[in-house]
Amino acid sequence: METAGRWRQVTCLSVSVRVMDSDRAQGRRYRLVLRGELGEPFGFLFEGMQMDRVGGTTVLTGNVIDQAHLHGLIQRIQELGLELVSVEPADEGPDGTGCQPAGGGAGGA
Numbered sequence: 001m002e003t004a005g006r007w008r009q010v011t012c013l014s015v016s017v018r019v020m021d022s023d024r025a026q027g028r029r030y031r032l033v034l035r036g037e038l039g040e041p042f043g044f045l046f047e048g049m050q051m052d053r054v055g056g057t058t059v060l061t062g063n064v065i066d067q068a069h070l071h072g073l074i075q076r077i078q079e080l081g082l083e084l085v086s087v088e089p090a091d092e093g094p095d096g097t098g099c100q101p102a103g104g105g106a107g108g109a
Helices: 041-047 066-078
Strands: 007-012 015-020 028-036 050-054 057-065 084-089
Touching: 028 066, 041 050, 041 057, 041 066, 041 084, 066 084
Parallel strands: none
Antiparallel strands: 007 015, 028 057, 028 084, 050 057
8 A cells, every 4th residue: 555645545356546545634624716706695505614705706614524525515516506616725824714814925014
């Protein structure tokens, strides 16, 4: 069994597949970016996720307990006919919210 990053190689019945290490996927914060700015009434559809509207997109950020939860969120987005722009782990910011301070970065004012 080889390990590369958060994926590991598993061979079963002469079939080789790659599976995500479950210990790294559990309880992680994710950021899902949707095209368009959703109104507040959509918030209940993504319970537990923070919903922010930024420059023509809607950003959903929150804890995702496992892969099934993440796939459920993605499926709900597809069922609503919304365009998913990106899905990525949300790195923790200094305040633990997953957000960077305004004007952050080197030399930001």
